[in-house]
Amino acid sequence: MEAQKQDLAAALAKELPLDEETVFGLIIPCKLPEHGDLSFPCFTLAKSMRKNPALIARELAEKFTDHPVGTVTAAGPYLNVKLDESNIAAKTLTDIFDSEQYGSSDKGEGQTIVIDYSSPNIAKPFGIGHLRSTVIGRAIKNLFEYQGYKVIGINHLGDWGTQFGLMIAAWKRWSDEYDENKDPVDQFYKFYVKINALTREDKSVKEEARGYFRKLEEGDEEATKLWHFFRDTSLEEFEKIYKLLGVQFEYKQGEAFYNDKMEPILKKICDKGLAEESEGALIVDLDKRDTNLGKVLLKKGDGATLYATRDLTAAYYRAETFKPAKILYVVGMPQKQHFHQFFKVIELMGEEWASGLNYVGFGHYVGMSTRGGTLVFLREVLDRTSAMAKEIAQGLKSREQIELTDEEVNTVAQAVGIGAVIFFDLKSRRAKDLEFDFDRLLNLKGDTGPYVQWTYARCCGILRKNDREITADVDFSLITGDEARALLKMLLRFPAQAQKALDQYEPSLIASYLLDLSRAANSFIHVNNVIKSEDGLRNARALLIHCTRKVLGQGLKILGIEALEKM
Numbered sequence: 001m002e003a004q005k006q007d008l009a010a011a012l013a014k015e016l017p018l019d020e021e022t023v024f025g026l027i028i029p030c031k032l033p034e035h036g037d038l039s040f041p042c043f044t045l046a047k048s049m050r051k052n053p054a055l056i057a058r059e060l061a062e063k064f065t066d067h068p069v070g071t072v073t074a075a076g077p078y079l080n081v082k083l084d085e086s087n088i089a090a091k092t093l094t095d096i097f098d099s100e101q102y103g104s105s106d107k108g109e110g111q112t113i114v115i116d117y118s119s120p121n122i123a124k125p126f127g128i129g130h131l132r133s134t135v136i137g138r139a140i141k142n143l144f145e146y147q148g149y150k151v152i153g154i155n156h157l158g159d160w161g162t163q164f165g166l167m168i169a170a171w172k173r174w175s176d177e178y179d180e181n182k183d184p185v186d187q188f189y190k191f192y193v194k195i196n197a198l199t200r201e202d203k204s205v206k207e208e209a210r211g212y213f214r215k216l217e218e219g220d221e222e223a224t225k226l227w228h229f230f231r232d233t234s235l236e237e238f239e240k241i242y243k244l245l246g247v248q249f250e251y252k253q254g255e256a257f258y259n260d261k262m263e264p265i266l267k268k269i270c271d272k273g274l275a276e277e278s279e280g281a282l283i284v285d286l287d288k289r290d291t292n293l294g295k296v297l298l299k300k301g302d303g304a305t306l307y308a309t310r311d312l313t314a315a316y317y318r319a320e321t322f323k324p325a326k327i328l329y330v331v332g333m334p335q336k337q338h339f340h341q342f343f344k345v346i347e348l349m350g351e352e353w354a355s356g357l358n359y360v361g362f363g364h365y366v367g368m369s370t371r372g373g374t375l376v377f378l379r380e381v382l383d384r385t386s387a388m389a390k391e392i393a394q395g396l397k398s399r400e401q402i403e404l405t406d407e408e409v410n411t412v413a414q415a416v417g418i419g420a421v422i423f424f425d426l427k428s429r430r431a432k433d434l435e436f437d438f439d440r441l442l443n444l445k446g447d448t449g450p451y452v453q454w455t456y457a458r459c460c461g462i463l464r465k466n467d468r469e470i471t472a473d474v475d476f477s478l479i480t481g482d483e484a485r486a487l488l489k490m491l492l493r494f495p496a497q498a499q500k501a502l503d504q505y506e507p508s509l510i511a512s513y514l515l516d517l518s519r520a521a522n523s524f525i526h527v528n529n530v531i532k533s534e535d536g537l538r539n540a541r542a543l544l545i546h547c548t549r550k551v552l553g554q555g556l557k558i559l560g561i562e563a564l565e566k567m
């Protein structure tokens with residue numbers, strides 16, 4: 001009865017100020033069979049809900065008049081449940097079959113979410129941290145959209161700052177060495193490293209760079225042209241990564257976008273009396289305001305603005321332009337302090353929308369050399385999956401006599417390789433560091449994206465062989481056995497899981513769910529033949545496979561992973 005207890009806990013937790021685990025711990029078996037199977041005592045809720053337990057039980061029972069868990073009745077302070085198995089199957093499968101997107105809702109209708117993600121730096125390598133931000137950010141974006149929110153994705157490019165003065169100084173010296181046929185970002189970065197080294201030997205280079213940056217700020221034609229060149233060329237390179245990942249942004253508003261918007265914001269902060277001068281610079285001293293957040297530098301002695309100045313300005317711009325319910329920032333843990341600092345400044349400014357600012361941090365990859373950059377890494381993964389794809393094609397040929405074209409084999413290689421990278425990233429809680437390992441990434445039978453994709457394709461294969469129209473008009477009482485029950489239970493959990501993943505900004509809850517669902521599906525398939533069963537049973541089982549395939553597909557889509565019909 002554990003499985004049903006879990007289902008009941010999940011269903012009740014949605015209605016109560018308790019989490020699923022707590023509810024689960026409170027559920028007891030009914031003493032007398034005529035009362036039902038499971039019982040939930042409402043005493044503990046009386047205090048927090050300020051209602052008497054009997055009333056709580058009655059109100060809950062009303063909410064569950066028509067629920068797949070079974071027949072729910074109130075008996076004094078107890079909520080009693082008589083489980084109905086075929087009812088669970090009927091409700092769940094009909095629900096999935098009928099819905100366009102099972103577990104989606106319009107809860108977020110009329111609300112906008114801004115999500116700041118990916119955000120690499122111009123003329124610098126697109127790092128693994130940026131890859132993580134891109135993958136996690138996109139999945140969170142999808143989770144919001146699943147619940148009906150309008151989501152605006154912004155790529156906050158690092159396209160401004162004194163380093164562009166250095167870049168121009170480098171270009172002036174070494175542009176002859178630039179080779180259009182080689183990786184541009186890699187070459188820019190080498191220039192950057194080289195010029196930085198030079199500033200240590202020759203102090204005048206720093207002055208020179210400062211001069212170029214000033215020119216850039218003043219809109220000097222040549223400096224601006226070079227800046228555009230660095231930016232456009234880098235972006236073109238980054239686009240290759242976005243294309244592989246299938247990521248798009250509503251806006252690419254980098255730091256430079258806020259250049260002409262900072263002064264009014266700085267003035268606002270000064271007018272409020274928050275900013276002060278310190279050694280010629282303009283700062284907000286948060287320590288003075290009972291926080292342990294240190295000092296925020298808004299303007300340097302020479303008048304130059306900083307990363308934080310642009311983030312403050314960007315937050316105001318977004319709040320005013322999009323009127324979002326929330327603004328999320330998906331950025332690695334090392335920047336946690338920076339975000340908490342400028343969120344605090346906005347809070348101290350008394351802005352109502354400050355409470356909607358959310359820092360969504362993540363850990364880093366360990367044990368992986370990314371010297372070649374992210375694109376090189378992704379291409380290496382694809383190299384490895386192209387051999388895998390050929391094996392997959394051979395399997396299809398011998399199993400189903402399906403012959404894939406070369407192009408289709410390539411599609412498989414790409415979907416599997418990219419899917420593996422995305423899944424690996426999203427599998428663990430985002431705050432955790434990831435230990436990189438190629439074998440664990442690509443193992444078709446491990447805790448991997450390819451395993452989930454393979455399970456999806458396996459369901460597709462069964463449905464292909466079944467070759468009958470799927471209907472929800474089946475005899476649900478034929479769906480029996482532990483494996484079927486476990487699979488149904490998993491399917492029933494999906495809506496709550498999607499909501500939980502959204503509440504915690506934790507796509508890993510979808511990834512781990514998909515692994516559980518895949519395991520449950522494969523166990524079911526292992527012991528329940530669909531095609532060889534007689535008619536009624538065959539239709540019922542085929543419906544279950546159809547629904548499983550659908551939920552797997554939706555989960556993968558949320559994560560940004562392609563599902564393949566044949567693999």
Ligand code: ARG
Binds near residue numbers: 116121156157311329
């Ligand atoms: N470009 C920054 C970096 O690579 C990340 C920007 C994150 N977003 C932001 N609004 N600060 O470190």
